[in-house]
Amino acid sequence: MTIMTRRTALIASASLLAMPSLARAQGAPIHLGTLTPLTGAGGPYGPVMANCVKSVITEVNGVGGVLGRQVQLTSEDDQTNPEAGLRAARKLIDIDRVAAIMGTWASSVTTAVAPLCWENKTFLTTVSGADSITALPHNGWLIRTQPNTTLQGRKFGEYAVELGGKKMFFMAPQTPFTQSQLANMKPPIEAAGGSIELLIYDAAKPSLRTEVDQAMRARPDIIILGGYTPDTTVLLRDIFRAGYRGKLLAYAYSVNQQMIGSLPHDVTEGIYTLAPSPAQGSGGFDRVKRIVGNDNPDPYTCQIYDQVNLVLMAMAVGNDATGQGIHDNIRRVSQGGGDKVDNVMDGLRAIAAGKKVDYDGASGPCDFTDAGDITDCKFRYDQVRGGQQTLIRIA
Amino acid sequence: MVSYLIFLLVVGGIYALLAQSLCLAWGVTGLVNLGLAGFFAIGAYASATLTKWGGVPVPLGLVAALVAGAVAGFVVCVSTLRLRDDYLAIVTLGFAEAVRVIASNEIWLTGGTDGISGIPAGMPRDWGQRFHIISLVIVTILLGLVWLALRRLVASPWGRALRAVREDQIVAAVAGKRVTRLKAEAFAIACAIAALAGALYGHYTSYIAPEIFQPLITIYVFLAVTAGGNGRPTGAAIGAYILIAFLEATRFAAEIVPGVSAVQAAALREASVGIALILLLRFRQRGLFPELNQKAPA
Known part of the structure; x- marks a missing residue:
């Protein structure tokens, strides 16, 4: 009996969704684009992100799409290079006529592409963290799901x-x-009577022994690592070889399970990691785990999952599948109370039933300021023990 | 669709300017300049910093870029006088990396890795299509002027002397050519052209950052010049447009290949660039527009 009612509900909602398309007589597909790094420095992250978006869209198309129209996804490669990224974005905007570009990763690519987006009324969602991005004169044409550096720096300092x-x-x-x-790590550290020194290294170097020796000379209690996976791997090896016995603190996206698996346990043992927490245990996070087939999806994949969900729901709630529609309506589905949903399928059903939704996703609550920054973010504290990332707490 | 094509023609024009630079330095004079991206960056930064923070009008910024490029090219050339071939290639590659590292770290001067956004274009960007068409006209005219000048230079006695230096600098020196001076002149002019391309890129796209000036750009221009024919300005320019057309066409080609994921398509695109180059070098070693022998006057 329950099955019957669920099925009826499904049919009812599907037909509700299909109605606007009947009214329009024909439903031309809605175009969306991802612009993630598939090659270059961001290569380890971009492909998973693009696949995640694809699988969400396939699911939505399976029940008739959004506003009765199928959603067509085009995934371009920004080559982790602003020049190539710009050409790819031009193509997405002018040829594919996408309503939104999702997932720009490197801050330089985002900054290069953003003016193009706001000039052409295309919505941009990004995972780049540089403070300068939301300070661009974008007039609400971009949001980012990554906490800005001010917040991350302070958390690192406090920890x-x-x-x-x-x-x-x-x-x-x-x-x-x-x-x-660095500027944001300093105040909490200095307030506690500590000190911090900075050493900039070249991420492309095959060995960082000189830099590590320089760090050793300062006799630090804690070394904080601010790089990405490839250079942090080199750095950790050299730190181990130098016989360092103090504590290590790093981003969880660089010291990830993949890297821990590729290094001997001795090298990674005891590293503390900190990351904007994916909403561990939330429905959204579980879905991302299923999509990528991995118990520990990286934060960027969680974020782009939220971005595509928000974009699709914003189109549905505003009954407008253009960039302008997303621009005007995205905050109507991301915040402001209402039915809590963690995926677009439930969201579309609730919207079709005339309810107000408030999306809480895989990367966090996804509430945005007017500038496009997230307002709230939990952080996840882990420590590497015996080759496994072990959760200490989420706060 | 139209604005996409206009955009590609502008970018193609900028690459064609870079190709003119490489044609003069490498094709005609035999100086392998793997630091092209560095001179491209110097021009972009010279003009962007002056116009954005110094309030200088854009045409003056372009002139400043030309001067900065020429000076940098002269310095690099005189400091590598004894180097040719592979050695010069490595030094110039190192120079370009040094420029990029300096641009990333000297934040007071270049804005660091944040780059410089909102570079003025000398006309309102919200003109929409008109902005892009005017940009296209400007870039194409400048390219045309550089192309004409280069053709004249290459055909002149000066150009002949450069080719003599390329073929054998000892013979050229014995014949009374001032090899050092010729090389420095050619290299400085070539670098000024690359810098002009950089300045135009910055003003057109409104944003520059150190990450743009990776060796990838240099490699692309080498591909373009090799495809077009490295000893002729016409070949280099057409090679650059072909390169951009090819890079963009592979996007659409990759989309119609069935059963490949986005990341496989991206890999296929990069592989196809390599395959095209191999095929070209197999069947047309000297490019589409090979250098012509100049007949001795009767």
């Missing part, structure tokens, strides 16, 4: 103090967020 460090040493390649991260 380093909590771990009992006095002399911290921050090692990072030069990226758009390095300086601002």
